[in-house]
Amino acid sequence: MAGRAEKGRARRRRGVGTAIRMTAVLIVVLFGAANYLVLDHAIDRSDSFVIETERTLVRNEFSHQIDQVVQYQSQLSFWDKTFRELANGMPGEAFVHDQIRDWMWSDFGFSWMIFATPDGEKVLGVHRGEKVSDRKAREKLQWVSDLTRKAERAYRNALSPDRGGWQVAPAKEDPDLLTPALPQIHVTGMRLIEGTMSIVVVQAVVPKTLYIPAGRLQPTLLVTVKPISQKMLADAERRLGVHGLAFVPIVSVEPGLAMTSVGADAYNPMVASWRPNMPGSFVWHSALPQIALFVLVFAGVMLFGAARFAALVRALQRSEEKNAFLARHDPLTGLRNRSGFDEDLLHAEGAGKGFSILSIDLDRFKAVNDRHGHVAGDIVLQAVARRFSDRVGGQGCVARLGGDEFCVLLAGEHDRESLLALAGNLVLDTQLPIAYGAHLLLIGGSAGIAQFPVHGGTVHDVMVKADAALYAAKNAGRNRAVHAGDIENVASTHAA
Incomplete structure (x- = not known):
């Protein structure tokens, strides 16, 4: 009897020990699972935050570049001298040489500058500082025909009768802008021109007075094409703190590639893409071995979990501080942007x-x-x-x-x-x-x-x-x- 009782107690002890071990294993598994789920969620949120922040920065960067091109183009399209030059047709050789080749091409790098009437009857094209045939200029205009139509509509919608002629509606002044306000008659887009993503600006040529004589109602449109060079992309990468910035077709599907549309051009088949700064991959590769150790040592789990979360918070803080710094400073020189x-x-x-x-x-x-x-x-x-x-x-x-x-x-x-x-x-x-x-x-x-x-x-x-x-x-x-x-x-x- 005593032997059977001892064996019974031994079985109960083994049962209790097994239950305790199973409970301990369950606690460790639950603790590990909780850590896994929390870490996975934090990594997912941090990755999402970084991607969305970089997406905003990329859109703002190209929006700023488009605004710059509009300002550069306006120096020719919003100018009395250009308006007078077009009084009897297309610009002359001296104007093309001095204002387009030696100024707009040499200083601003516009690959194409095309003057054209909306009906296409009169056209003058300059490619990389050299005048081209009317046929080549008209061929290039076909790629931006939707923009020229929009620009003509914008020009005509801005007109109102005045003193026997027409007056173009002036720009609305904005005290928050640091660049000169321009009449809202320009149209912008981003297109793949000659294999290079380019910024396209189209605007009717108007004088500084914004007064259009009755005989000059039909506009002459100025089309400018500014290629986005590898240097511009590299400079943008340095400013934004991203890498692999490029343009890919909108239907591209590639793991790990972040994309966003830029320029608000419905006819643009390309989107900006880059390799985002993903803290999650680093955290996973460094944390998984420790997570396995946590399952065996409960106390170590708590300590290491706290350390890893602190590291993750610090990584997020560094990411936020970096983004805040990049939002207000030039990464190349350290000066204010x-x-x-x-x-x-x-x-x-x-x-x-x-x-x-x-x-x-x-x-x-x-x-x-x-x-x-x-x-x-x-x-x-x-x-x-x-x-x-x-x-x-x-x-x-x-x-x-x-x-x-x-x-x-x-x-x-x-x-x-x-x-x-x-x-x-x-x-x-x-x-x-x-x-x-x-x-x-x-x-x-x-x-x-x-x-x-x-x-x-x-x-x-x-x-x-x-x-x-x-x-x-x-x-x-x-x-x-x-x-x-x-x-x-x-x-x-x-x-x-």
């Missing part, structure tokens, strides 16, 4: 005190890129950014708005002489040679100065004045600084 500069401008305007803006463009920068490559161009931009930052110091904020365009914001009151002295020194900084291997790279710069509220009651007005002063400096021979109050004197002196 356009978004960050806009915030500083709004703060300066809201302070209710005076401020000054120095708009600076580099001269002969494109020649450095063409001759020595984009790496040399990046070194030039970084060197100029350091010089500008050292020069301005704590006086104000230096920003790179894009390409070779810089801006300086100086808060508070400044007299004209001190501003000209600072701008002159910044121009001199651009002229100092920059070492690149065995070469000394030489560029130059031009600067325009405007002050609030002397030259405008809004940020937009002051920026317009600063840009106007900058163009006056360029037109006067470059490598100089011009104050907004001296634009007319500089222009008359240069004309003389």
